[in-house]
Amino acid sequence: MHSPAPFPALRLRRLRRTPALRALVAETVLSPADFIWPVFVRDGEGVSEPIHSMPGVNRLSVDKVVEAAREAHALGIPAICLFPYTDPALKTEDCAEAWNPDNLSNRATRAIKAAVPGIAVMTDVALDPYNINGHDGFVEDGVIVNDRTVEALVKQALSQAEAGADIIGPSDMMDGRIGAIRSALESAGHQDVLLLSYAAKYASAFYGPFRDAVGASGALQGDKKTYQQDPGNSDEAMRLVARDLDEGADMIMVKPGMPYLDICRRAKDTFGAPTFAYQVSGEYAMLAGAGERGWVDGEKVMIESLTAFKRAGCDGVLTYFAPAAARLLNG
Ligand SMILES: NCc1[nH]cc(CCC(=O)O)c1CC(=O)O
Secondary structure, three states: OOOOOOOOOOOHHHHHOOHHHHHHOOOOOOOHHHEEEEEEEEOOOOOEEEOOOOOOOEEEEHHHHHHHHHHHHHHOOOEEEEEEOOOHHHOEOOOHHHHOOOOHHHHHHHHHHHHOOOOEEEEEEOOOOOEOOOOOOOEEOOEEOOHHHHHHHHHHHHHHHHHOOOEEEEOOOOOOHHHHHHHHHHHOOOOOOEEEEEEEEEOOHHHHHHHHHOOOOOOOOOOOOOOOEOOOOOHHHHHHHHHHHHHOOOEEEEEOOHHHHHHHHHHHHHHOOOEEEEEOHHHHHHHHHHHHOOOOOHHHHHHHHHHHHHHOOOOEEEEOOHHHHHHHHHO
């Protein structure tokens, strides 16, 4: 950038004097088309069950998820992402429910695609909602094993593609899963299914409310540090993104979001691939909780935080605020 003219030739406040002038020079524009809306699915009918650690977010039965998808589509939100709350009775050591063609996630996918074909459905690949010990992979003698887990993730991903998922999001952080899932999708004739890899996913305490929402908090033994990244690492994130793009990811994700905007910017600048951030449950809880108490202006911090993702180079953001933010943006 060239060096600025001296005052008073340069008065940067001239550009900020009125809303019209500010709009003209805005570098970042947030729109409902930037959002992927994560929703929690549970069994039953007509059910909308609040999650205490996420004020304003509910677990929805499949019929209610379809209504949510219809609402999201009408608001201009292009995609909805499904996370199942699995009945504890269906959690097993072999995690077989993960690739059951009739599991909650697959039933919800089929119902949404039938009722609201215009919205993209994203699904999550990882074993934690189905695992008795809450881990994303199989545990053998206290070790989260990689290769056997990848075989299971492939089955899970295929069942999701079969159900009609448009975007599959492997969030498990096992090595080699993107390549394995990509080649299985190709062989099965699902060549157009997108992979949005949770490439740079950190071992974060900001996932707490999500684990409550999917019923994994009580189950989780230990932590996820042998597969999710150390929050202090940035070079490692670039290696993970490079690897996943090479293996066939169409888009990549950084997760959590707000404390990792430097990683978003670096990934976008380095690879130029479609880059997403996940504004995770704990980030949502902080903003929504403080907003509810009147400690911050909830609507303003919501829009400011989402705008920051765009400024940091993200093409879009997974956010529980999606419908509220879209309503506000649509005026
Ligand atoms: N496969 C696990 C998964 N997928 C999405 C989230 C977190 C999302 C959020 O906190 O909003 C997690 C939690 C974890 O890794 O423990």
